[in-house]
Amino acid sequence: MENGNWTLIESDPGVFTELIRAIGVQGLEVEEVWDLESYQATAGTEIFGFIFLFKYDSSLQGGRQPVPWDNVPNVFFANQVINNACATQAILSVLLNAPESVQLGNELTEFKAFTSEFDPELKGLAITNSDTMRNAHNSFARADPFVNENPVPDEDKEDNFHFVAYIPKHGTIYELDGLQQGPIIAGQYDQANPQSWVQHLVPAIQARMAQFAGTEIRFNLMAVIGSKHEQLQATIQSLEQQMAHLDLADPTRNMLEQERSMAMNQLVVEQEKAERYRRENLRRRHNYLPFALELLKQMARQGVLDPAIAKAKEDKKAKIAAHFAKKDS
Structure with missing residues (x-):
């Protein structure tokens, strides 16, 4: 560029x-x-x-x-x-x-x-x-x-x-x-x-x-x-600090534990989303052309490229025919 x-x-x-x-x-x-x-x-x-x-x-x-x-x-x-x-x-x-x-x-x-x-x-x-x-x-x-x-x-x-x-x-x-x-x-x-x-x-x-x-x-x-990730981390830390000052039998501690569990589950969702974004962005930047060309070369050497192209053409014709048949019915 x-x-x-x-x-x-x-x-x-x-x-x-x-x-x-x-x-x-x-x-x-x-x-x-x-x-x-x-x-x-x-x-x-x-x-x-x-x-x-x-x-x-x-x-x-x-x-x-x-x-x-x-x-x-x-x-x-x-x-x-x-x-x-x-x-x-x-x-x-x-x-x-x-x-x-x-x-x-x-x-x-x-x-x-x-x-x-x-x-x-x-x-x-x-x-x-x-x-x-x-x-x-x-x-x-x-x-x-x-x-x-x-x-x-x-x-x-x-x-x-x-x-x-x-x-x-x-x-x-x-x-x-x-x-x-x-x-x-x-x-x-x-x-x-x-x-x-x-x-x-x-x-x-x-x-x-x-x-x-x-x-x-x-x-x-x-x-x-x-950032939801940072907000959830802060929420979890705050809940844990509150729980640390409560007796194990205290009903409030049980309520805080439930809130912490919900926040932890939401945090996992956010972490999975961040990882998905990371993978998608890597794929956006990757140049797949060398792989595609090498794949075509290997298919040609093994004699399977021409049959694959012929089959793809036949499949395409069949899909077009099925589309118009459904449209006319």
């Missing part, structure tokens, strides 16, 4: 979780959201922002007036100035607007301070020119040994998908889209009940999806949340 290019990456919670950690941020994870209306009750941890993927259509972007970026100096907003960077840019929009309780790490803390006085375009350029962010993003590039010398321009591709972020800030919910001139107000919430912002975001997401009037169903919504 040429220096300075950003690759397309998959919209996946395992990818985004590892990407966040590669940038240097700890204590957070990303998970997929299937039902936003009930998500707050089931998340079990603090929700810092959402990342929304949808099919981009420039004709549907009108009617939503951005707030001038210099009217909201407390909101980090950057323009997207290079293709394919919108996934990482949406993640950064959540991270760089997170409360101080989130430990950004040295790299991102310095970046935030360095760009604090920049306008959105300069902030976008700073993201693009960051080796750490670009390398973390491009580490998820699919292994492709074939170089397309005449790539299709983005505007000529049949489907273009785009990421935007939603974050809460001082009673206002903002949509942060690097292709806009500034943040877009998506709703309001009660600062006395900070996590209520999730429920107030529901109409904005529904309106976004309704723009396609049922012609598009390919959407993806992910939440950036506090």
Whole structure:
């Protein structure tokens, strides 16, 4: 990959979780959201922002007036100035607007301070020119040994998908889209009940999806949340400390033991999920072409390649015939 290019990456919670950690941020994870209306009750941890993927259509972007970026100096907003960077840019929009309780790490803390006085375009350029962010993003590039010398321009591709972020800030919910001139107000919430912002975001997401009037169903919504693994570990430690001061016959100790057992079971689930993410990310990065070529060579040497190809063709014809027979019946 040429220096300075950003690759397309998959919209996946395992990818985004590892990407966040590669940038240097700890204590957070990303998970997929299937039902936003009930998500707050089931998340079990603090929700810092959402990342929304949808099919981009420039004709549907009108009617939503951005707030001038210099009217909201407390909101980090950057323009997207290079293709394919919108996934990482949406993640950064959540991270760089997170409360101080989130430990950004040295790299991102310095970046935030360095760009604090920049306008959105300069902030976008700073993201693009960051080796750490670009390398973390491009580490998820699919292994492709074939170089397309005449790539299709983005505007000529049949489907273009785009990421935007939603974050809460001082009673206002903002949509942060690097292709806009500034943040877009998506709703309001009660600062006395900070996590209520999730429920107030529901109409904005529904309106976004309704723009396609049922012609598009390919959407993806992910939440950036506090690490469930770390939260469960802290819960288990707290329960064990409480149990240590209670007599074995104390009914309270039995209740705490049950809570600890439940937390331990949940922790196992989180550990299995982390291991699954790790394996999937290894597979994403692996180049399977040498294996496939060697397999074909060995099959040809043993005289089984041509029969296998012939059988595959016959199986395909049979499936097509069965499909049309079922359709006509």
